[in-house]
Amino acid sequence: xxxxxxxxxxxxxxxxxxxxxxxxxxxxxxxxxxxxxxxxxxxxxxxxxxxxxxxxxxxxxxxxxxxxxxxxxxxxxxxxxxxxxxxxxxxxxxxxxxxxxxxxxxxxxxxxxxxxxxxxxxxxxxxxxxxxxxxxxxxxxxxxxxxxxxxxxxxxxxxxxxxxxxxxxxxxxxxxxxxxxxxxxxxxxxxxxxxxxxxxxxxxxxxxxxxxxxxxxxxxxxxxxxxxxxxxxxxxxxxxxxxxxxxxxxxxxxxxxxxxxxxxxxxxxxxxxxxxxxxxxxxxxxxxxxxxxxxxxxxx
Amino acid sequence: xxxxxxxxxxxxxxxxxxxxxxxxxxxxxxxxxxxxxxxxxxxxxxxxxxxxxxxxxxxxxxxxxxxxxxxxxxxxxxxxxxxxxxxxxxxxxxxxxxxxxxxxxxxxxxxxxxxxxxxxxxxxxxxxxxxxxxxxxxxxxxxxxxxxxxxxxxxxxxxxxxxxxxxxxxxxxxxxxxxxxxxxxxxxxxxxxxxxxxxxxxxxxxxxxxxxxxxxxxxxxxxxxxxxxxxxxxxxxxxxxxxxxxxxxxxxxxxxxxxxxxxxxxxxxxxxxxxxxxxxxxxxxxxxxxxxxxxxxxxxxxxxxxxxxxxxxxxxxxxxxxxxxxxxxxxxxxxxxxxxxxxxxxxxxxxxxxxxxxxxxxxxxxxxxxxxxxxxxxxxxxxxxxxxxxxxxxxxxxxxxxxxxxxxxxxxxxxxxxxxxxxxxxxxxxxxxxxxxxxxxxxxxxxxxxxxxxxxxxxxxxxxxxxxxxxxxxxxxxxxxxxxxxxxxxxxxxxxxxxxxxxxxxxxxxxxxxxxxxxxxxxxxxxxxxxxxxxxxxxxxxxxxxxxxxxxxxxxxxxxxxxxxxxxxxxxxxxxxxxxxxxxxxxxxxxxxxxxxxxxxxxxxxxxxxxxxxxxxxxxxxxxxxxxxxxxxxxxxxxxxxxxxxxxxxxxxxxxxxxxxxxxxxxxxx
Numbered sequence: 020x021x022x023x024x025x026x027x028x029x030x031x032x033x034x035x036x037x038x039x040x041x042x043x044x045x046x047x048x049x050x051x052x053x054x055x056x057x058x059x060x061x062x063x064x065x066x067x068x069x070x071x072x073x074x075x076x077x078x079x080x081x082x083x084x085x086x087x088x089x090x091x092x093x094x095x096x097x098x099x100x101x102x103x104x105x106x107x108x109x110x111x112x113x114x115x116x117x118x119x120x121x122x123x124x125x126x127x128x129x130x131x132x133x134x135x136x137x138x139x140x141x142x143x144x145x146x147x148x149x150x151x152x153x154x155x156x157x158x159x160x161x162x163x164x165x166x167x168x169x170x171x172x173x174x175x176x177x178x179x180x181x182x183x184x185x186x187x188x189x190x191x192x193x194x195x196x197x198x199x200x201x202x203x204x205x206x207x208x209x210x211x212x213x214x215x216x217x218x219x220x221x222x223x224x225x226x227x228x229x230x231x232x233x234x235x236x237x238x239x240x241x242x243x244x245x246x247x248x249x250x251x252x253x254x255x256x257x258x259x260x261x262x263x264x265x266x267x268x269x270x271x272x273x274x275x276x277x278x279x280x281x282x283x284x285x286x287x288x289x290x291x292x293x294x295x296x297x298x299x300x301x302x303x304x305x306x307x308x309x310x311x312x313x314x315x316x317x318x319x
Numbered sequence: 320x321x322x323x324x325x326x327x328x329x330x331x332x333x334x335x336x337x338x339x340x341x342x343x344x345x346x347x348x349x350x351x352x353x354x355x356x357x358x359x360x361x362x363x364x365x366x367x368x369x370x371x372x373x374x375x376x377x378x379x380x381x382x383x384x385x386x387x388x389x390x391x392x393x394x395x396x397x398x399x400x401x402x403x404x405x406x407x408x409x410x411x412x413x414x415x416x417x418x419x420x421x422x423x424x425x426x427x428x429x430x431x432x433x434x435x436x437x438x439x440x441x442x443x444x445x446x447x448x449x450x451x452x453x454x455x456x457x458x459x460x461x462x463x464x465x466x467x468x469x470x471x472x473x474x475x476x477x478x479x480x481x482x483x484x485x486x487x488x489x490x491x492x493x494x495x496x497x498x499x500x501x502x503x504x505x506x507x508x509x510x511x512x513x514x515x516x517x518x519x520x521x522x523x524x525x526x527x528x529x530x531x532x533x534x535x536x537x538x539x540x541x542x543x544x545x546x547x548x549x550x551x552x553x554x555x556x557x558x559x560x561x562x563x564x565x566x567x568x569x570x571x572x573x574x575x576x577x578x579x580x581x582x583x584x585x586x587x588x589x590x591x592x593x594x595x596x597x598x599x600x601x602x603x604x605x606x607x608x609x610x611x612x613x614x615x616x617x618x619x620x621x622x623x624x625x626x627x628x629x630x631x632x633x634x635x636x637x638x639x640x641x642x643x644x645x646x647x648x649x650x651x652x653x654x655x656x657x658x659x660x661x662x663x664x665x666x667x668x669x670x671x672x673x674x675x676x677x678x679x680x681x682x683x684x685x686x687x688x689x690x691x692x693x694x695x696x697x698x699x700x701x702x703x704x705x706x707x708x709x710x711x712x713x714x715x716x717x718x719x720x721x722x723x724x725x726x727x728x729x730x731x732x733x734x735x736x737x738x739x740x741x742x743x744x745x746x747x748x749x750x751x752x753x754x755x756x757x758x759x760x761x762x763x764x765x766x767x768x769x770x771x772x773x774x775x776x777x778x779x780x781x782x783x784x785x786x787x788x789x790x791x792x793x794x795x796x797x798x799x800x801x802x803x804x805x806x807x808x809x810x811x812x813x814x815x816x817x818x819x820x821x822x823x824x825x826x827x828x829x830x831x832x833x834x835x836x837x838x839x840x841x842x843x844x845x846x847x848x849x850x851x852x853x854x855x856x857x858x859x860x861x862x863x864x865x866x867x868x869x870x871x872x873x874x875x876x877x878x879x880x881x882x883x884x885x886x887x888x889x890x891x892x893x894x895x896x897x898x899x900x901x902x903x904x905x906x907x908x909x910x911x912x913x914x915x916x917x918x919x920x921x922x923x924x925x926x927x928x929x930x931x932x933x934x935x936x937x938x939x940x941x942x943x944x945x946x947x948x949x950x951x952x953x954x955x956x957x958x959x960x961x962x963x964x965x966x967x968x969x970x971x972x973x974x975x976x977x978x979x980x981x982x983x984x985x986x987x988x989x
Contacts, residue, residue, distance in 0.1 A: 188725075189788070190672035207678075209790030237792060 022052040027103035034251025036295030040280035043293040061103040078110040083133035101177035101250035108141040146185040162288035164202025171206045171243035175253040201286040215253045246276045275301040332363040332388040336370035336395035345429040347439040376408035383412035390453040394422035415458035448979030455972045459907040466552035467655030476504020478872025478887040479660035485891035487535035497540045501608035510693040513740040514770035527609040550946040551867030552655045562645040564615035569640035572611030579635035596697035656894040663873035666720025666826040673788040680705035682822040710820035717757040721827030731827035731877040754780040828877035861890040908950035908967045916962035923954035
């Protein structure tokens, strides 16, 4: 089964490390994929809240393009950014459930010579790795088990809500299960789907910083060495504002925040460059990992 | 004999009912009546305000005699309501009741349409269809089957116990089957009962021993129904009696064997204490278990696992009651009626992971707390938490697995009241501060609201709002080491964080895990949520769609003890009606096989949902048991050689009816 890959804008900007690590991991696991041709902006959460129909049309163009690219059968479209994942998923579900919406959107797409027939399954890469490729197969490919590393998995909100797809809406565990087969130790904490503030850090910054502070402090308090995310905006918020939070609230927060695909890559034996490690602000100390060439340990 | 068959001239009487304004306000009944009068075969056509009234029925009887009518049609409400009424009237008038036909112009016409002209046309079409149909009606005989006087009751909770005692006291022989080693059900596990706060065991255990000692009750515990055959009045049941490995005749329940078991301490979670304590492989569920007979659990007993146990239990028993060679036994019984009282299961709280059950040791389910506060419970009634502490603050979360579209949508009806009761008991035992987090307090029952008032006076806190989460996420020093309940207090519009030592989840009531298997075995229906379906939600609450099978208690839907007992009494009364009338009348709308045309292909055997069809292997033909046939018509449609016909639904009747609807003259009536 070949996957189609929808990068979205974040993975080409703030979340480049996510794309680099994701593609490297897909390649090393021999999971076949190709990028969606001529994809466009998903519209993110902002467009949906202004005009739902227009937003659906924008997102549905990507779904119709996917059908054009894969003429037969069901298409698994990987959307790594949580916002893209949610918007594309919502469009897919609405077009399936509401014939009047489908008709309206298709009449718009028709003008551009496109049509959506309902063959696309929007998938998050976490779901693909854990449920399609399988934890057992990942275990077999792990070269450097991340022994002793304590990981706080942070899922954010959009991947699990409001649609229930591959995990529980309030207490997901897929990333924790993945972390375990990588040899690390998942930290149990109750804030794994609590809001990171989203775009608040750029608008009402005080509110945004307050939310991030709660998450970071609790992860540290529970003994996590690193926080893992599956969304470029969550990663950006949690990683980049630590200094500002410390100044504002008189804290001493200092915890690395990486993409789950980066940690996967480390365990699978990929190089620093392949995983975009140099793009992180904070490097986790991974003395426990003994790489034969010493390369990885130094990188971290 | 009721006369007037197919040979003579057909003389139809047609009656259209106003049903007050129900029909007459939308259908021009006069126009319909006049139109029908013009059709061939119709001798009388008239309208009347209430056909179901005594004068209405007498009108039919009078006309049958005066005008020698031999077909009667009434256009009124649904046959479900009054078909029986009119058939009886027709029979009193001296005509075979199956010459009667009913047209539903209320539910199918006046109640669902607003355009009078169109509605009147539809009423005419339906009536004309009936006129053409009755030409083909035949005289049919009602059949009767005898009712075996014995009753099977499945499930020995409070509903089963009450139904068994009611029937036994009325002199009927009852088989009470319970799959656990003891009867008593959930009620035996409860501490006190709301709103009177009398002890559950004190009011239940006398009834349990009455069951054990009643000469008319045969009690088989540790037993399950394996097979159900037959039909109303004549059920043949196989009961699987699981081996206890203890001879029931010999054991007196002295428990010496339990004491002497090679296990010095229990190792297996004790079912009766919901896993809060451990039991040995040889055990009695609780002190008042009925029957008071020991049972050996072969899954955990060393003798069964290795065959090399010292068998100290055998040595300890001076009555030689322990028998490791005991085998499963199948008992065959015959009964006429069955009452299902199979109860419910509590909602699995780990399905709501954000309430932390199974993760935080001090989160309990309500059923666990019942045991925890009980004097014969795992802690002797002392409220010690799993981490050894005594709680100073307790939060009770209502509607866990109820009124929630992510889990179960229904209200479990008992949780509000038992939460109030537990709040009272927790305060009594510990003097803790108790917080109730509720959506609505549903205290609808005799003296229930007063009990709620009493709790308010006892300074129990009530916070209206569904709880978002229970966590150990402390943000203030005062919250360290506590469980924090986060909920929106919808009465004052703020989000509250309440740190507590103990959380009680008021878990809802669900159908038993195997309710679908039981449903199939007894050939009854379930409602969408999986509870057994009653024949009518208001007027036949303990009947099922299968004659002779009744339901009572929480297997029909969540209910408390008083309601379960009331239903159990009702189910017993329904069974008594059948038993004491001695026989039951069967609808003659059954299917029959035209023997010459049957090829013996077995198609009908596999599709009959009531297992009413068998195959006569000597003749190689299908045979339909009229007592089992419900007249669904599936076999009639499926038979490839058209060899199966159905009374009241013969091809010519249906086709004439269709012709009538399409305004085509049917050949027979011209």
